[in-house]
Amino acid sequence: MNITPPSELHKFLFEGLPVRGMLVRLTDAWQDMLRRREQAGSYPAPVRSLLGQMAAAGVLMQSNIKFNGALVLQVFGDGPVKLAVAEVQPDLAVRATAKVVGEVAEDAQLEAMLNVHGQGRCAITLDPKDKLPGQQPYQGVVPLHGDQREPLQQLSQVLEHYMLQSEQLDTRLILAANDEVAAGLLIQRLPVEGEGNIGGARNEDDIGLSEGFNRVAMLAATLTPEELLTLDAETVLHRLFWEEQVLRFEPLRGEDGPRFACTCSRERVGQMLRGLGREEVDDIIAEQGRVEISCDFCGAHYHFDTVDVGELFTPGQNHPPSSSAVQ
Numbered sequence: 228m229n230i231t232p233p234s235e236l237h238k239f240l241f242e243g244l245p246v247r248g249m250l251v252r253l254t255d256a257w258q259d260m261l262r263r264r265e266q267a268g269s270y271p272a273p274v275r276s277l278l279g280q281m282a283a284a285g286v287l288m289q290s291n292i293k294f295n296g297a298l299v300l301q302v303f304g305d306g307p308v309k310l311a312v313a314e315v316q317p318d319l320a321v322r323a324t325a326k327v328v329g330e331v332a333e334d335a336q337l338e339a340m341l342n343v344h345g346q347g348r349c350a351i352t353l354d355p356k357d358k359l360p361g362q363q364p365y366q367g368v369v370p371l372h373g374d375q376r377e378p379l380q381q382l383s384q385v386l387e388h389y390m391l392q393s394e395q396l397d398t399r400l401i402l403a404a405n406d407e408v409a410a411g412l413l414i415q416r417l418p419v420e421g422e423g424n425i426g427g428a429r430n431e432d433d434i435g436l437s438e439g440f441n442r443v444a445m446l447a448a449t450l451t452p453e454e455l456l457t458l459d460a461e462t463v464l465h466r467l468f469w470e471e472q473v474l475r476f477e478p479l480r481g482e483d484g485p486r487f488a489c490t491c492s493r494e495r496v497g498q499m500l501r502g503l504g505r506e507e508v509d510d511i512i513a514e515q516g517r518v519e520i521s522c523d524f525c526g527a528h529y530h531f532d533t534v535d536v537g538e539l540f541t542p543g544q545n546h547p548p549s550s551s552a553v554q
């Protein structure tokens with residue numbers, strides 16, 4: 228098949244069970260992100276796979292919450308990969324980037340890339356679109372190891388931990404990415420009404436409903452990364468859940484679906500320069516003749532010469548530096 232199918236997000240429920248599911252396939256959106264990176268030097272293959280999985284997971288997590296703001300998935304590493312970021316807007320516009328400073332082995336997994344000294348962290352940030360003055364983004368942080376301090380090798384395991392900790396929701400995630408497709412399947416147990424935070428106070432009905440989730444989660448776990456990458460959504464859902472009553476929603480594609488888009492702009496870069504301060508920016512001009520900034524997410528270049536910098540710091544045009552300026 229030569230024509231790339233569009234990126235898409237499928238949502239579904241299981242009739243009679245407090246379980247919901249989502250399946251995302253990033254195709255053109257993911258290929259676009261990789262292509263934009265080529266000028267600056269492609270990432271090593273394991274980093275490409277990790278970033279693709281983060282982009283897919285970001286879309287699933289953003290779609291899973293009702294929140295008007297960006298969901299930012301970041302992994303801070305202490306190995307050759309210092310940082311990997313995927314950011315998803317409420318309209319499912321997604322962008323991703325990584326900072327790699329050392330050699331990454333062909334077969335490197337999470338530990339070898341990001342958690343060599345056990346200091347790797349995964350942070351999930353919800354950054355509100357219209358922040359009130361002084362309002363801080365919500366952030367949850369989880370380590371890259373399990374309850375027994377065992378290093379986790381898969382991003383999906385780290386995120387399952389996060390969901391259980393932060394939302395108290397049992398979640399199964401299956402993620403995979405190659406250079407054509409970044410895909411993910413999420414299965415989540417919905418909170419049963421009245422269950423709230425009263426741990427242990429589950430009645431028999433709830434136990435039955437947990438069995439429903441466990442059955443669906445076990446079926447989901449039989450999906451291999453190879454199948455997730457190569458089969459279309461219809462085939463995946465049929466193959467896994469043909470004995471279940473799956474209620475499908477209309478898939479989100481195109482303008483309504485996940486796609487690549489970058490939120491960078493000359494104005495936001497200007498805000499960041501103002502945040503640095505006049506002295507710092509003048510130093511760069513003195514050294515290099517002008518300020519050149521490239522966006523790590525989309526590769527766009529921004530130039531500021533002496534005149535531009537003069538305007539940037541002219542009172543009257545001087546908007547207060549925003550804390551939400553470009554990362």
Ligand SMILES: [Zn+2]
Nearest residue numbers: 489491522525
């Ligand atoms: Zn950009």
